Amino acid sequence: MSDLDTWWRDVGNAALLGTARRPAPPLPDLGRAGVLGRSGESSREEALLDAAALGGAAVRAGRRLGHAEPPEAAPDDHRPVAPRRAVQLLELVMTQPPAGAQQRSALLAHWLGAADDAGCRVPHALLPTVLGLATGVRELRRPTAAVLDERGRWLAGLREEWSWVADASAGAEARTASRRTGTAPPADDWARLPSTDRVSVLASVRAHDPAAARELVRSTWATDAARDRRAHLDVLRIALGPDDEPLLEEALDDRAASVRELAAELLDALPGSARAARMAARLRPLVRRSGLLGRAVEVTLPDEPDPDAVRDGLGKPPPRRSARGWWLEQLCAGASLELWAELTGAGPVATVKRLTDAQATDALAGIRRAARVRRDPEWAAALLDGGWDPTLVPALPRELRERAVLKRIDATSTRPHHAAAVIAAVEPPWSADYSVALVSRLRAAPQGSAIVVATMPYLVAGLHPAALDEVERWLESTGADQTLTTNLRNLLQFHSVKRSITEAFR
Amino acid sequence: MTRWTSQQVAGLAPDASSLAAARRLARPGPWSDTGSTETLLWGKCQGSGKTPYQVSIDLTGPAFRCSCPSRKFPCKHGLALLLLWVDGSGSVADATEVAGFAQEWAAERSARAEAKAAGDTARPARTPDPAAAAKRLAERLALMDDGMDDFARWLTDLARSGTAAARHQSYAWWDATAARLVDAHLPGLADDVRSVGGAVTGRPDWAERLLVALGRWWTATRAWSARESLDEARLGDLRAYLGWSTSTESVRQGDAVTDRWLVLGAHRTDDGRLQQQRTWLRGSATGETVQVLDFAAGGQVLPVARIVGSGLDATLARYPGAAVRRALFVDEPTVSDGEVRMPSGVSLEDARSAAAETWGRNPWARRIPVVLSDVRVGVDRVVDADGASVPLTDDADVWSLLALTGGGPARVFGELEETRLRPLTVVLDGEVVGL
Numbered sequence: 001m002s003d004l005d006t007w008w009r010d011v012g013n014a015a016l017l018g019t020a021r022r023p024a025p026p027l028p029d030l031g032r033a034g035v036l037g038r039s040g041e042s043s044r045e046e047a048l049l050d051a052a053a054l055g056g057a058a059v060r061a062g063r064r065l066g067h068a069e070p071p072e073a074a075p076d077d078h079r080p081v082a083p084r085r086a087v088q089l090l091e092l093v094m095t096q097p098p099a100g101a102q103q104r105s106a107l108l109a110h111w112l113g114a115a116d117d118a119g120c121r122v123p124h125a126l127l128p129t130v131l132g133l134a135t136g137v138r139e140l141r142r143p144t145a146a147v148l149d150e151r152g153r154w155l156a157g158l159r160e161e162w163s164w165v166a167d168a169s170a171g172a173e174a175r176t177a178s179r180r181t182g183t184a185p186p187a188d189d190w191a192r193l194p195s196t197d198r199v200s201v202l203a204s205v206r207a208h209d210p211a212a213a214r215e216l217v218r219s220t221w222a223t224d225a226a227r228d229r230r231a232h233l234d235v236l237r238i239a240l241g242p243d244d245e246p247l248l249e250e251a252l253d254d255r256a257a258s259v260r261e262l263a264a265e266l267l268d269a270l271p272g273s274a275r276a277a278r279m280a281a282r283l284r285p286l287v288r289r290s291g292l293l294g295r296a297v298e299v300t301l302p303d304e305p306d307p308d309a310v311r312d313g314l315g316k317p318p319p320r321r322s323a324r325g326w327w328l329e330q331l332c333a334g335a336s337l338e339l340w341a342e343l344t345g346a347g348p349v350a351t352v353k354r355l356t357d358a359q360a361t362d363a364l365a366g367i368r369r370a371a372r373v374r375r376d377p378e379w380a381a382a383l384l385d386g387g388w389d390p391t392l393v394p395a396l397p398r399e400l401r402e403r404a405v406l407k408r409i410d411a412t413s414t415r416p417h418h419a420a421a422v423i424a425a426v427e428p429p430w431s432a433d434y435s436v437a438l439v440s441r442l443r444a445a446p447q448g449s450a451i452v453v454a455t456m457p458y459l460v461a462g463l464h465p466a467a468l469d470e471v472e473r474w475l476e477s478t479g480a481d482q483t484l485t486t487n488l489r490n491l492l493q494f495h496s497v498k499r500s501i502t503e504a505f506r
Numbered sequence: 507m508t509r510w511t512s513q514q515v516a517g518l519a520p521d522a523s524s525l526a527a528a529r530r531l532a533r534p535g536p537w538s539d540t541g542s543t544e545t546l547l548w549g550k551c552q553g554s555g556k557t558p559y560q561v562s563i564d565l566t567g568p569a570f571r572c573s574c575p576s577r578k579f580p581c582k583h584g585l586a587l588l589l590l591w592v593d594g595s596g597s598v599a600d601a602t603e604v605a606g607f608a609q610e611w612a613a614e615r616s617a618r619a620e621a622k623a624a625g626d627t628a629r630p631a632r633t634p635d636p637a638a639a640a641k642r643l644a645e646r647l648a649l650m651d652d653g654m655d656d657f658a659r660w661l662t663d664l665a666r667s668g669t670a671a672a673r674h675q676s677y678a679w680w681d682a683t684a685a686r687l688v689d690a691h692l693p694g695l696a697d698d699v700r701s702v703g704g705a706v707t708g709r710p711d712w713a714e715r716l717l718v719a720l721g722r723w724w725t726a727t728r729a730w731s732a733r734e735s736l737d738e739a740r741l742g743d744l745r746a747y748l749g750w751s752t753s754t755e756s757v758r759q760g761d762a763v764t765d766r767w768l769v770l771g772a773h774r775t776d777d778g779r780l781q782q783q784r785t786w787l788r789g790s791a792t793g794e795t796v797q798v799l800d801f802a803a804g805g806q807v808l809p810v811a812r813i814v815g816s817g818l819d820a821t822l823a824r825y826p827g828a829a830v831r832r833a834l835f836v837d838e839p840t841v842s843d844g845e846v847r848m849p850s851g852v853s854l855e856d857a858r859s860a861a862a863e864t865w866g867r868n869p870w871a872r873r874i875p876v877v878l879s880d881v882r883v884g885v886d887r888v889v890d891a892d893g894a895s896v897p898l899t900d901d902a903d904v905w906s907l908l909a910l911t912g913g914g915p916a917r918v919f920g921e922l923e924e925t926r927l928r929p930l931t932v933v934l935d936g937e938v939v940g941l
Contacts, residue, residue: 015717018668045662052721053728057869059718061862063925065854068895071884073913088512095516096526124912125939128905151912158885158908 003028008059011051024048074154079147082120086111086504089497090122094129099494103460105137107494111501112143118505121149131155131162142200145169167194184212187219195228202235210239214247226256233262240266245273252311264313264334269373271336275312279334282309286328287343297344297351299359302327325362332366337379340367348382371395390425401426402434409441416450423455428462435467443474449484456487460494468495510813515588518568518810520578528585537590541601545841547591548608549598551583561587562608564615566841568810571611579807615838646691650730650750653690657683658727661720669716673706680704694749695726725869740868742826747870754834757823762836764821765789768846769812770875771919771930771940783808786875786919786930787822787833790846795875796824796833814931815938817846829868830875848933851879851917854894861922873921873928880915883907888918888927899928903941910934 010025024047038050082090090111097104108130115122122130127148134144145168148156156165184205185193193201206213217232224232233251236244244266251263252275267275282302290296301324305314309327313334317326340351355363364383371379372391380395388408393401405426412418426434442448452459463471475488519525531551538558540549545565550558559574561583570580591598604612660683664672680703687696702719706712729736729744736744745752767787775782783800802808812818820839825832852860857876864874881888885904889895898904907929910916917933932939 012713012717015665015720016668016670016713018666018671020666021668043662045665048665049661049720049724052717053725054721056718056721057725057865060924061865063858065858065894065896066887067893068884068887068889070882070889070893071913073882091512092529096522096529098529124909125906127909151909154912155905155909159905 004058008055011048011055014048015052019044019048024051027051027054075150077121077149077151079119079121079149081123082115082118082147083504086115086120086501087123087126089501089504090126090130093497093501094126094133098497099460099490102456103490103494104133105140106460107497107501108133108137109140109143110498112140112147114501114505116143116146120505121147122152124151127152127155131159131165135161135164141165141168167196184209184216187216190216191220191223195231198228199231199235202232203238206235206238210236210241211243213238214244218247226254226259229254229256230259230262233259233266236266237269240269242270242272245270249274257315260311261313261315264330265373268333268370271338271370271374276334276336278308278312279331280336280339282314283331283335283339284343286331287340289344294345295354296356297354298357299328299355299363301325301359301362302331325359328359328362329366329369332363333369333373334366335370337367337370337374337376348379349385352382352386368392388422390421393425394427398431398434402431402437406434406437406441409438409445414447416447416454419445419447419451420454420458423451423458423462426462428458430462430464432464432466435462435464436470439463439467439470439474443470449481452484452487452491456491459491463491463495465495465499468492510588510592512589512592514813515585515592518580518588519585520580520807524578524580524582524585527582528589531582531586532589532593534590537587539605540587540590540598541603541605542591542598543601543604546604546608546612547587547598548605549587549590551586553583559583560607562611563587564612566839569615569838580810649690650692650748653687653692654727654730656686656690657692657695657723661724661727664720669713669720672716673712675703677703680706691750692748694747695723697749698723698747722869738826739828743828743868743870746825746827746832752825757825757834758836760823760826762821762823763789763792763794764819765791766842766844766846767818767820767822767839768848769814769816769818770795770848770877771814772811773921773928773930774808774811779803781806781808783811785812786921787812787818788849789822790817793849794831796822796831797875798822798833798835814940815848817842817844827868829864830871830873848917848919848931848938849877851877853892854878854881854888854890854896855892857922873923875919876922876927877917877919878927879917881918882913882915883911883918883929884913888929891915896922896927897925899923899926902928906941907932910939 007025007028014022014024023044027050038046042050081087090108092098093104093107093111097107099107122144130144131148131152134140141164145153145165148165148169153165153169156162184190185201190198190201202213202216205216214236217236221229221232229251233248236247248263248267248270251259252267254260254263264275267273270276286300286302288298288300290298302314303324305327313330314327317323337348341347344351344354346354352364352367355367367379368383368389370376371383372395375395377396377400380392381400383389384392384396384404393404396404405422408422409419412422423438430438442451445451471488471492475485475492478485478488516525519528536552536558538550538552542548547563547565549561551561552558553574557573559572561570561572563570563580563584570584572581572583574581574583576582587598680699684696684699684703687693687699698719702716706716709715726744726747729740730748733741733744742752767789770786770788772783772785774784781802783802785798785800786795787798788795800809818839819842821836822833823836825834857874857878860876861874864871878888878890880891882890883904885908887895887897907918910932911934918929919931919933920927920929930941932941
């Protein structure tokens with residue numbers, strides 16, 4: 001410690017305590033500056049203040065710089081930066097969402113996906129904003145991680161709030177490959193992927209090559225945790241087919257109840273399976289024709305199931321359900337629907353009508369589930385005749401489905417929130433005809449404006465571009481309805497910006 | 507001239523909603539009679555009314571005029587026209603002939619500028635009563651003298667009882683002292699007292715900071731009592747610190763330099779009461795760096811920011827001062843055609859000695875402008891090629907800086923504030939990017 005340091009510390013101590021208790025130390029030699037203390041008399045306070053003034057100036061001017069290792073630089077990027085026009089659109093979407101703030105995430109997700117498909121990265125200057133937005137909106141994290149490239153990953157590694165990037169990036173490459181070409185990763189890579197990424201990789205592979213996906217599931221089945229086994233099995237819902245039966249049949253004996261339940265549920269979708277035959281054999285004795293003309297149907301509740309039946313899914317009922325009613329539902333959901341023709345001698349429409357006794361609710365619930373998972377249009381139509389059920393709508397062929405929804409909208413157009421639920425029943429993206437028909441229906445509806453407000457997310461995600469002309473015409477005639485005008489304009493803006501983004505990456 | 511980027515346009519917007527509205531308008535549909543020259547941009551925008559709004563933009567200011575009734579400045583039409591021009595899709599074509607309405611305005615503007623210049627030289631003629639002015643000045647000085655005496659007593663009391671005791675005083679105690687300083691026409695000193703008093707309870711290094719502040723305040727009281735012996739420059743710096751403003755009139759008549767000025771960087775602050783914009787300009791002939799300060803309070807809007815990295819041909823009048831001088835534009839600058847290069851920059855050690863030298867000339871200088879060569883940015887500091895390092899200010903936009911530089915060496919312009927650096931501009935592959 002130099003003399004000056006000691007002096008400055010003593011000055012500090014005197015200042016803390018006050019000169020009433022401790023005087024300031026005498027001024028040391030301040031070197032080349034040649035500064036001298038005051039020659040005349042000065043009070044203790046003035047001596048301290050003089051010292052503070054001189055010392056403060058000396059410390060400020062003479063302070064040495066610290067030394068530090070330069071920070072580690074980011075590796076070079078691998079991808080080219082997104083095209084100029086695309087970058088402008090990204091700025092626009094982030095800073096001034098053109099279709100309203102609610103639609104920002106959807107547009108951003110579209111941009112990120114398009115950039116990844118084009119093999120591009122986010123420009124460096126926009127990385128902090130993109131990372132900031134993706135931190136707040138969970139669905140944006142994966143697509144963001146895919147287009148950060150080295151610079152973005154390096155940047156995210158420096159900040160605690162962005163630590164999610166490391167996890168999201170780990171599987172980004174495998175996800176990109178599986179999404180673009182449906183290529184299954186090598187078994188070793190698959191085994192090492194983080195759980196969350198395995199599901200999305202598996203889903204992409206399954207969509208392209210169901211057998212390859214099934215093999216991936218099998219390859220780690222013995223070592224995966226129950227939660228992962230269930231998650232992987234759940235992905236097999238995509239393109240489920242008879243080839244999956246052996247794996248599902250095995251899963252009925254799984255250690256984990258959650259996996260067994262899911263296996264049974266998936267087998268409900270395979271009416272040709274051995275389990276379906278077993279369920280049919282259990283159901284057959286419970287259904288009897290009655291009445292003079294044999295037109296009535298009587299259903300008896302099943303008795304306590306044997307271990308084989310428990311294995312097939314006749315286990316513990318959900319809370320507040322009668323056990324026997326639940327078993328009946330399970331049997332009806334698992335057995336082939338063709339069985340009913342054999343048991344009642346009637347088609348679906350008549351059968352649904354004849355199921356009227358006390359047990360019918362449970363039986364119909366099972367039939368409903370079977371029709372839903374097997375996408376049986378005939379039964380779905382028969383059941384829909386008896387009452388609206390949006391979950392059955394997807395089982396109808398496109399034309400019937402859209403007709404059913406349009407019909408339902410006519411019936412509910414005075415209750416906007418019901419209409420919203422109806423519209424939600426058709427998965428996006430919608431067909432051109434349906435989109436056009438839907439828009440003109442909404443336009444004609446007395447509560448059209450309120451329905452648009454209630455269904456914006458679906459309209460944004462589902463509407464086919466072919467309907468935009470109709471939206472434009474509607475917009476021209478909205479008059480004073482500000483809310484409707486804003487929403488319709490946002491809808492148009494959303495689609496036009498989305499199209500621009502797609503084109504910007506071509 | 508080269509067209510701007512949409513980011514630059516966004517920087518001119520008075521608020522987010524204006525920019526949003528402008529983006530909706532920035533399509534060819536509503537526009538007619540558009541065109542641009544080197545310095546002027548014009549067009550007519552069909553609004554809700556019958557007559558389209560006439561929009562003219564002088565790109566050098568930039569300055570805006572629009573016939574719409576909006577009180578936003580610039581209005582959405584001006585921004586939209588700029589966006590349309592920036593877009594470069596040809597909707598605003600280069601033209602040789604300026605549209606009538608834009609021409610009129612440009613002529614009015616230059617006439618006004620000339621009239622103002624003429625007025626400035628003519629003004630000394632209508633000198634107010636010198637006796638009254640001298641009386642006002644004497645009254646003011648008496649008030650300031652009393653305020654300084656009072657402040658010196660307060661400082662010696664503080665020194666006697668110790669800073670540890672002062673630390674336990676409530677903020678009201680500091681604020682009362684500051685209020686007395688304001689009454690004594692010493693608002694700059696009052697701000698300093700408030701800012702130190704507000705930080706005393708919260709910071710781990712409070713003891714040293716307070717000690718240094720005591721030294722600074724004491725220096726101010728001593729310098730004030732010796733003000734007769736200070737030269738104009740030193741008195742100017744002291745006045746700036748104390749908050750005794752110099753009238754722009756007298757600055758204009760004083761020390762003017764005509765040069766080609768490079769816009770080094772800019773910083774905006776908003777403490778809720780007052781918005782401030784600091785623009786650093788470097789003269790290419792003189793090599794001197796000056797700051798232009800703009801203020802806006804209440805509903806006022808700051809003038810649009812100058813484009814970082816651009817060159818301005820202008821005459822700047824400097825306030826009296828020895829180092830890190832403040833300046834103002836004597837007349838409206840024109841954007842320079844020639845290339846203006848960012849200086850190559852120095853090492854941190856050289857910047858530090860330059861700062862020490864500057865403090866030697868002007869102990870009140872709060873911020874020293876520095877261009878640093880080859881510094882690498884880390885999360886909380888910059889490190890130069892020699893391994894010397896300086897921490898960043900808390901308000902530094904470190905994430906943008908990291909994203910842009912990737913930890914690689916870059917030229918950075920910033921303000922050295924005591925021991926910390928506030929980066930304002932970074933040069934990457936020859937491109938100047940404002941933060």
